[in-house]
Amino acid sequence: MKIKLTSIYVDDQDKALRFYTEVLGFVKKTDFSQGPFRWLTVASPEDPEGTELQLALNNNPPAKAYQQAIFQDERMKARGAEFTMPPKDVTASKIAMLNDTCGNLIQITQLMRW
Numbered sequence: 001m002k003i004k005l006t007s008i009y010v011d012d013q014d015k016a017l018r019f020y021t022e023v024l025g026f027v028k029k030t031d032f033s034q035g036p037f038r039w040l041t042v043a044s045p046e047d048p049e050g051t052e053l054q055l056a057l058n059n060n061p062p063a064k065a066y067q068q069a070i071f072q073d074e075r076m077k078a079r080g081a082e083f084t085m086p087p088k089d090v091t092a093s094k095i096a097m098l099n100d101t102c103g104n105l106i107q108i109t110q111l112m113r114w
Helices: 011-024 061-078
Strands: 005-010 029-034 036-043 052-057 082-090 091-098 106-113
Touching: 005 061, 011 036, 011 052, 029 091, 029 106, 061 082, 061 091
Parallel strands: 005 052
Antiparallel strands: 029 036, 036 052, 082 091, 091 106
């Protein structure tokens, strides 16, 4: 069995294409549009017929909220935040707990919009 295609959700397909080609060195494989839909993939220059990475526009509100929460978590970790509970889905929201280094556990809550 072989994986031929996998997807990553992006907020801007043109910006993502520049990053994946100019920064990471991938090559554009497929790029076509039909109405508002755009199918955009990149591949490794060492194996252009190998696995393709679809740069899919993230226009799904729950997926976008999850993506933003993960980004916020990673950004806070990079700045030294210590999470005692990583982001976790609970009824109609996502919560996380972090140590403020001053004796407090701070709970962050993100309400999901359906």
